[in-house]
Amino acid sequence: MDFPVFHLDWLGNRMLIAAVAVLHVLINHSMAVGAIPLVAAMEWLGYRTGDRRWDDHARRILGVCFIITTSLGALTGVGIWLSASLVNPAAIASLIRVFFWAWFTEWIVFVLEVCFILAYYLTWPAWTGPRKRRHLAMGAALAAFSWLTMAIITAILGFMMDSGVWPERRSLLSGIFNPLYLPQLLFRTPAAMVMAGLFAMFLTPFLLARRDPLRPRVVRFCGAWTLAWTGPLLAGAWAYWQAVPESLLASMPVALATQALEQRVRSIGYALLALAAVLPLAAAWGTFAPRTLPRVVLLLPFAAAVALIGTFERVREFVRKPDVIAGYMYANGVRRADYPLLVEQGLLRHATYVAARDPAADPHAAGREVFMLACTRCHTTSGVNGMTAKLAGLYGSKPWSPQAVAGFIDSMHHVRPFMPPFPGTLQERDALAAWLVSLQTSPERLPGAQRIGPIWPAPASGPASADIVPASPPRSGAAAAPLAALPAGRGKPLP
Amino acid sequence: MNPTAPIPPVPRDIALPLPADAFLLQAAAVTLFLAHIIFVAMMFGGAAFALACEIIGLRRPAFDRLARAMLPTVTVNKSLAVVLGVGPLLVVNVLYAVHFYTANALTGLAWIGIVPLVSLAFLAAYAWKYSWDALAGRKVLHIALGVATVGLFAVVPLIFLSNINLMLFPQRWPEVRGWLSTLVLPNVLPRYAHFLVAGVLTAALFMLGYLTRAGFPLETVAPGFTRPQLRRGFYTVAFAAAFLQLGVGTLVLLTLPAVGLNAFMIGVILAGMTGVLAALGLMWWELLAADVRIGRLYVPVVGLLTFTGCCMGYGRHLYRENALAEHRLAMAERTREHLWQAQAAAWRAERGVRLDAVDLPPGQRVYRDTCSACHALDHVLVGPPLTEIAGLYRDNPQGIVAWTRSPVRKRPGFPAMPAFQLPADRLEAVARYMIEAGSAPAATGGNSTAPTDTAPAAGAPGDASAVR
Numbered sequence: 001m002d003f004p005v006f007h008l009d010w011l012g013n014r015m016l017i018a019a020v021a022v023l024h025v026l027i028n029h030s031m032a033v034g035a036i037p038l039v040a041a042m043e044w045l046g047y048r049t050g051d052r053r054w055d056d057h058a059r060r061i062l063g064v065c066f067i068i069t070t071s072l073g074a075l076t077g078v079g080i081w082l083s084a085s086l087v088n089p090a091a092i093a094s095l096i097r098v099f100f101w102a103w104f105t106e107w108i109v110f111v112l113e114v115c116f117i118l119a120y121y122l123t124w125p126a127w128t129g130p131r132k133r134r135h136l137a138m139g140a141a142l143a144a145f146s147w148l149t150m151a152i153i154t155a156i157l158g159f160m161m162d163s164g165v166w167p168e169r170r171s172l173l174s175g176i177f178n179p180l181y182l183p184q185l186l187f188r189t190p191a192a193m194v195m196a197g198l199f200a201m202f203l204t205p206f207l208l209a210r211r212d213p214l215r216p217r218v219v220r221f222c223g224a225w226t227l228a229w230t231g232p233l234l235a236g237a238w239a240y241w242q243a244v245p246e247s248l249l250a251s252m253p254v255a256l257a258t259q260a261l262e263q264r265v266r267s268i269g270y271a272l273l274a275l276a277a278v279l280p281l282a283a284a285w286g287t288f289a290p291r292t293l294p295r296v297v298l299l300l301p302f303a304a305a306v307a308l309i310g311t312f313e314r315v316r317e318f319v320r321k322p323d324v325i326a327g328y329m330y331a332n333g334v335r336r337a338d339y340p341l342l343v344e345q346g347l348l349r350h351a352t353y354v355a356a357r358d359p360a361a362d363p364h365a366a367g368r369e370v371f372m373l374a375c376t377r378c379h380t381t382s383g384v385n386g387m388t389a390k391l392a393g394l395y396g397s398k399p400w401s402p403q404a405v406a407g408f409i410d411s412m413h414h415v416r417p418f419m420p421p422f423p424g425t426l427q428e429r430d431a432l433a434a435w436l437v438s439l440q441t442s443p444e445r446l447p448g449a450q451r452i453g454p455i456w457p458a459p460a461s462g463p464a465s466a467d468i469v470p471a472s473p474p475r476s477g478a479a480a481a482p483l484a485a486l487p488a489g490r491g492k493p494l495p
Numbered sequence: 496m497n498p499t500a501p502i503p504p505v506p507r508d509i510a511l512p513l514p515a516d517a518f519l520l521q522a523a524a525v526t527l528f529l530a531h532i533i534f535v536a537m538m539f540g541g542a543a544f545a546l547a548c549e550i551i552g553l554r555r556p557a558f559d560r561l562a563r564a565m566l567p568t569v570t571v572n573k574s575l576a577v578v579l580g581v582g583p584l585l586v587v588n589v590l591y592a593v594h595f596y597t598a599n600a601l602t603g604l605a606w607i608g609i610v611p612l613v614s615l616a617f618l619a620a621y622a623w624k625y626s627w628d629a630l631a632g633r634k635v636l637h638i639a640l641g642v643a644t645v646g647l648f649a650v651v652p653l654i655f656l657s658n659i660n661l662m663l664f665p666q667r668w669p670e671v672r673g674w675l676s677t678l679v680l681p682n683v684l685p686r687y688a689h690f691l692v693a694g695v696l697t698a699a700l701f702m703l704g705y706l707t708r709a710g711f712p713l714e715t716v717a718p719g720f721t722r723p724q725l726r727r728g729f730y731t732v733a734f735a736a737a738f739l740q741l742g743v744g745t746l747v748l749l750t751l752p753a754v755g756l757n758a759f760m761i762g763v764i765l766a767g768m769t770g771v772l773a774a775l776g777l778m779w780w781e782l783l784a785a786d787v788r789i790g791r792l793y794v795p796v797v798g799l800l801t802f803t804g805c806c807m808g809y810g811r812h813l814y815r816e817n818a819l820a821e822h823r824l825a826m827a828e829r830t831r832e833h834l835w836q837a838q839a840a841a842w843r844a845e846r847g848v849r850l851d852a853v854d855l856p857p858g859q860r861v862y863r864d865t866c867s868a869c870h871a872l873d874h875v876l877v878g879p880p881l882t883e884i885a886g887l888y889r890d891n892p893q894g895i896v897a898w899t900r901s902p903v904r905k906r907p908g909f910p911a912m913p914a915f916q917l918p919a920d921r922l923e924a925v926a927r928y929m930i931e932a933g934s935a936p937a938a939t940g941g942n943s944t945a946p947t948d949t950a951p952a953a954g955a956p957g958d959a960s961a962v963r
Contacts, residue, residue: 002506002593004668006600020610070574071617078581079610085588086603089596093509096588100514107582114578118571172514335510341833341840350833352506450603453671454504 001334001351004455006086007376007448012384013087014377018317020083022310024076026195029188029309030302031065032073032146034196036117038225039065040139045221047132053214059124060207061200066121070114086450088377090333091324098166098175099156106152113145147189154188155181161316162245163326183243187236190229191312195305197226198279201286202302205295216290219298223286230280248319251418255318256311272311275304321418330420332377339423347373347424355455359431367435369455370428372446381439381446388439400440406433503665503822508830509592520590521812528583529808533697534576536690539648540698541569542620546641553634557719561706564716566624568705569644573617587659593826594662594819598677601661605654605674612654616647653678653687660686663818664752685747692743696736700797703729707790723786730789734778737771737800744768755818760810767806774799831918839865858928861921869912872932878912885933888926895926 008016039062046054084092096103120138127135158180159166166175201222208215253265261268282301286293324331334342342350348357348366351373356365371379375387382388391400394408409429413421422429449455513520545565552559587595599606623640630637657677661667664680671677678684706713707722748764777792777799784791842848855863869877870884888894899922902912915922 003596004600006603016607067618067621071621072614074574074577075610075614075617078577078584079607081584081588082599082609083607085596085599086607089592089600090509093588093592093596094511096585096592097509097511097514100585100589103585104582107585110581111578114574118574122571170511335837337510337841338837340844341837344840344844352504448603449600450606451673453601453673453676454597454668 001373003089004353004449004453005372005376006450007372007446009380009446010383012380015384017080017083017087018314020076020079022313024073024080025309025313026306027068027073027076028150029192030195030199032069033150034192035061035065035199036139036146037143037193038196038200040136040143042221043139044136047136057207057214057218061203062121064203066117070117088324088333091329094325094329095156098172101172102152102155102176106149109145109148109152113142113149116142116145150188150192151185154185157316158184160325161248161320163328167327180243183240187240190233190236191309193229194226194233194279195309197222197229197283198302198305201298205298219286219290219293223283223290226283227280227287230283244319251319251321252315254418255315272308276308278304318418322413322420332374332420332423334423342423343425345425347428353455359427363431363434364438366428367431370424370432371435374423376446381444387436388443391436391440400437402430402433402437405436406430409433504668505822505825505829506593506597507833508826510830510834514589517590520586524583524586524590525808525812527586529804531576531579531583534572534579535652536694536697537701538569538572538576540694541565541572541702542645542648543695544698544702545569546645549638549641557717561717561720563627564706565702570620570624573620577613591662594665595658597668598658598662601668601671602654602658602674602677606658609651609654612647613651616644616651619644619647649691652690656687656690657683663755663815665822681750681752682747685743685750689740689743689747692736692740696733696740699729699733699736700800704793723789726789727782730778730781734775734782737775737778741768741771751814755814757817760813760817763806763810763813767803767810770799770803770806835917856928857921858924861917861925862928865915866925881929881933885930888930889934892923892926892930895929896922
């Protein structure tokens with residue numbers, strides 16, 4: 001309501017965050033949190049056995065991780081933040097206010113982690129002989145710091161799903177130690193280790209020739225590593241599952257299978273389980289018969305792990321809905337505490353950047369503005385998660401009825417527990433319904449503020465009495481001049 | 496504010512308190528940002544030096560080896576630049592959340608473009624660094640990697656800079672149509688030039704210190720150069736850059752919109768300029784010195800320019816605070832008003848009260864929404880009736896305002912009244928209304944334009960269409 005609305009009407013805003021975030025988790029878990037201890041363990045093995053080849057191979061794995069984590073890994077981490085500041089600025093700003101000191105601590109740890117990985121990688125060839133022990137210690141420290149950054153961020157992810165007692169206490173500690181924090185950490189830690197084991201297996205054929213005598217030994221090492229962490233992973237998954245609140249589980253079918261395939265959730269669940277079973281099987285094969293392992297079994301399990309962790313993150317992001325911050329803010333960026341006012345007096349009336357404030361004066365424009373404010377954080381007109389496809393799914397291809405759509409908007413949060421309730425008046429609801437219905441015959445494309453700028457100043461024609469809408473400083477006659485020129489910007493009809 | 500200037504949008508602020516003292520956060524913003532920008536400057540300037548030397552190296556091989564010796568610093572500095580950028584970004588996100596995020600949204604595609612652009616820049620830098628031998632025979636291709644690295648390094652700061660500049664001028668927000676349109680705001684391009692020159696200056700001094708320090712195996716890494724030779728070369732570039740910077744800096748100051756200027760802020764900037772002047776003098780002295788002596792004043796030169804950097808960072812901060820002061824006040828006022836309204840609406844929603852008389856005078860509305868749960872017109876409900884309050888404060892409505900903010904006294908038999916932190920104009924309005932209603936002749940006669948006894952639900956049934 002208080003930010004110009006950034007909007008990608010084809011890709012969808014959720015997809016932007018999802019793409020950046022999943023890539024980050026993938027790199028973070030398999031190439032940093034899990035990989036550093038694996039590399040350090042392999043280096044230690046070389047030190048213990050006096051076999052330089054272990055040392056060389058550990059450094060090769062680290063080289064790949066170093067290049068990727070210090071470029072794509074670091075940038076996608078910042079990128080989650082940058083994309084969140086575009087897609088849901090109110091939510092990320094609120095999270096930062098609650099978790100500032102956690103994030104600040106995480107940042108200090110992150111600085112140290114980067115210094116350590118630079119030092120660890122760059123001193124590797126030089127620190128030999130008596131200095132090797134110090135290098136090993138540095139690997140252990142780096143592993144600890146990598147884990148610590150993840151451990152801090154996991155608190156915030158848990159908080160978004162279940163804020164626990166924070167809404168009453170509003171303190172940092174009550175936010176950090178939310179009910180989902182430790183269970184999720186118990187899950188993520190071994191998950192990262194397993195992913196790293198599979199990633200190291202995945203790298204093997206690229207780093208070692210087929211006939212290299214080290215190759216089966218590396219495969220065995222990675223297989224055993226993965227297998228050893230599978231037990232803790234199962235335990236962590238169980239603990240996490242137990243901790244997820246009942247109310248979130250209601251959205252699980254859609255989260256897992258998407259709305260289109262909701263009816264097949266059972267088969268999709270089995271497919272995912274089968275995919276998950278591939279991982280320990282491949283690891284066991286690698287452990288007990290490393291020489292017989294075909295190349296494809298080295299490569300595919302990591303791809304399966306990528307698919308699984310992607311699914312896991314999607315589900316986690318999905319089931320927290322309708323909230324973006326549990327108990328405090330809905331996914332549309334509106335605070336729960338603002339709902340009574342908006343429902344009573346109107347979303348448009350209290351929004352800062354809108355082209356139309358009065359659904360009675362211009363229902364079509366008002367409907368579009370309501371959509372922009374209340375729906376576009378997750379929906380597009382006809383792109384990803386688009387409304388035309390949703391409504392066609394519900395009402396088919398015969399002319400849609402505005403009354404029916406309005407009725408659906410009223411009750412959607414009962415029918416679809418992941419939807420927030422509608423944050424506006426009945427008139428605004430009707431305007432939204434009518435505008436949505438109009439998309440059936442005259443599709444529109446909605447450009448975001450990144451292209452057309454902020455919709456401001458708003459026309460003064462709204463019902464706003466100065467007492468109710470303190471939206472702007474007093475307007476002088478001179479300043480009202482640009483009013484007419486502006487609001488035409490949004491909502492170009494498609495050719 | 497200029498009355499003919501466009502009226503800026505006034506959004507509401509984030510409805511949660513700052514996580515730390517604002518002064519502490521501001522100090523953190525300035526210092527952490529300086530730490531970040533130094534590494535950015537060394538990264539960008541260092542890459543530019545390496546590229547320039549590699550190109551010269553096409554004819555003079557010694558320069559090619561020198562370029563190669565510089566490149567490892569670039570990848571280390573870039574890692575530190577990005578990680579040190581997160582801290583100041585975090586603080587800016589707290590201190591300037593609404594202004595910064597608004598700028599981000601308005602430059603959205605460029606803003607999110609930072610992620611792929613910087614990733615590419617870093618991968619290009621690695622490719623450039625690690626393919627030196629592999630591409631030794633295809634120098635053009637290798638130099639192309641360097642050009643890509645330097646070019647990407649140069650673009651990203653422009654995106655950040657345009658954001659941090661745009662956030663300062665809410666009255667210009669309505670004109671923005673995409674990122675490119677933010678580049679023509681008055682201060683952006685001079686400031687960008689200022690950054691580029693500062694990058695060259697910083698990197699020249701950094702390379703001087705790094706390549707000619709006592710412990711560095713210059714003779715084996717970059718044979719063909721002596722330490723005094725390199726020092727003289729880098730000092731020459733640094734001198735030229737610092738001299739140029741005096742002009743560019745003045746241009747930046749002159750193109751700053753007046754909204755954030757004041758004498759103190761300009762004084763701080765001028766103090767910074769004296770640092771550059773002094774550093775120029777010392778560098779001149781160094782350039783005149785004999786080979787054995789050159790480099791002795793390195794630490795004072797760096798110290799003076801560090802002082803300049805601190806002054807510029809602090810001056811920038813003062814400008815930012817000045818430029819935003821008025822808009823922030825307006826935002827705080829609107830936020831307070833909104834939170835109060837939201838609370839009142841929640842109260843009504845909980846009790847099923849309909850807001851059925853939107854056009855009630857403000858005093859009466861505040862009374863109905865806030866006071867009438869405990870105060871009735873002419874009898875004790877929870878607290879004393881209006882007739883009695885009006886008697887006490889007949890000529891002193893401010894007394895009611897003060898009391899409402901901090902009710903200290905307690906009458907025996909009455910529960911303590913909670914404090915109400917409403918905006919002053921509302922409290923004054925309700926105070927006047929209470930006195931008026933409590934002392935009206937009707938108050939004693941029981942006729943009723945006056946407030947009702949029961950819950951605020953009562954009142955003329957009417958315009959229900961205004962609400963649900």
